[in-house]
Amino acid sequence: MTADPEILFEQVSKTFGRGGGEFEAIYDLSFAIGRGELxxxxxxxxxxxxxxxxxxxxxxxxxxxxxxxxxxDPYADFTRYRGKIGIVFQNDRLMPWRTAIENVALGLELNKVPRQKRLEIAASWLQRLGLSGHENNYPHALSGGMRQRVSIARAFAGEPDILLCDEPFSALDEHTGNALRDEFRALLRQTGATSIFITHSIDEALSLGERLMVLGRPAHIAYEATIGVDMSETEREAVRGRIRRVLAGDAAEQPA
Ligand SMILES: Nc1ncnc2c1ncn2[C@@H]1O[C@H](COP(=O)(O)OP(=O)(O)O)[C@@H](O)[C@H]1O
Ligand SMILES: [Mg+2]
Structure with a gap:
């Protein structure tokens, strides 16, 4: 890790006012993520x-x-990050009145990339995600998996420094999700962006991350592991078991 982390949390807590009281969503969360980490x-x-x-x-x-x-400070300096952070949400959040290519080009448009150039970039990202021929389709004419591909293309097209992925495959059926997950990981490796991938699936976390942070409730680091490419199946299984216990222990402490 470099001396200057790309993302830094120092003893962060977040409470929301709820039902006249305070609800703690994050408690004392600290971590540092270096540039290019996944x-x-x-x-x-x-x-x-x-x-x-x-x-x-x-x-x-x-x-x-x-x-x-x-x-x-990303809240105080919000506009500083325009185009620097790409986000893939659980649901595609495409604009229904824009075609696939216009959706992908949106971020580039906000970044004032000239029209011809942004359409070229958008088309090449749609191609990389296997959507050539669907450029001019509207979201309603695409399947759920294809729509999520468009939203992934949109996030990558702006060449962000940081990619935030919030359970992007959890709304897809298993087969579609699995196919996209592998491609997605390859794309992440190629871009070199600092990437955070959020998931509630242990298998997905193990298959995607190099570094794995398990959050307890309210959010704090309950367990951390590094997944090496050369890790044996036995070692993987040990990490998996540990994560299961950590998540189960959290449930025992805090019944829903
Ligand atoms: N704006 C908000 N106002 C009140 N409560 C919120 C708000 N946003 C999130 N929460 C609560 O904070 C907790 C964590 O939410 P969230 O971060 O969405 O969880 P996760 O993404 O891990 O499922 C939940 O109990 C949620 O209801
Ligand atoms: Mg969530």
Missing amino acids: VAILGKTGCGKSTTLNLISGLIRPSRGRVRVQGH
Whole structure:
């Protein structure tokens, strides 16, 4: 890791006002992610994963502690990050009145890339995601898997420094999700962007991340592991078992 982390959380807590009281979604969360790292964040539904991403993208600010992205405060300096952060959501969030290629080109348009250039870039990303011939289709004419491919193309097309992926395959059927997961990992490796991949699936986390952070509830680091490419199946199984116990222990402490 470089001296200057790309993403830094220092004792971050986030509370939401709820039912007249305070609800703690994140408690004392600290971590540092270096440039180019690919990190999987794993945790059960409701443990604060999306809230963590929202803090990184500067949509919300912490109640306590410090968040820094490329050395700056993403909430206070929100506009600084335009085009630098790409996000893939669980649902594609495409604009229904724009064609596939226009959806992919949207970020480039906001970044003032000239029209011809942005259509070229968008077309090449659609091609890389296997959607040649569907450039001019509207989202309603595409399957769920294809729509998610368009939203992935949109995130990559802007060549962001940071890619945030919030359970992007969890709304797809297993077969479609598996096919896309492998391609997606290859693309992530090629771009070299700092990437955070959020998931509630242990297998998905193990297959995608090099570094794995397991969050307890409210969000804090409950367990961390590094997954080496040369890791044996026995070692993998040990990590898997440990994660299961960590997640189960969390459930025992905090019944839903
Ligand atoms: N804006 C909000 N107002 C109130 N509660 C919120 C808000 N956003 C998230 N929460 C609560 O914080 C907890 C964590 O939410 P979230 O980060 O979406 O979890 P995850 O993505 O891990 O499923 C949940 O209990 C959720 O209801
Ligand atoms: Mg979520």
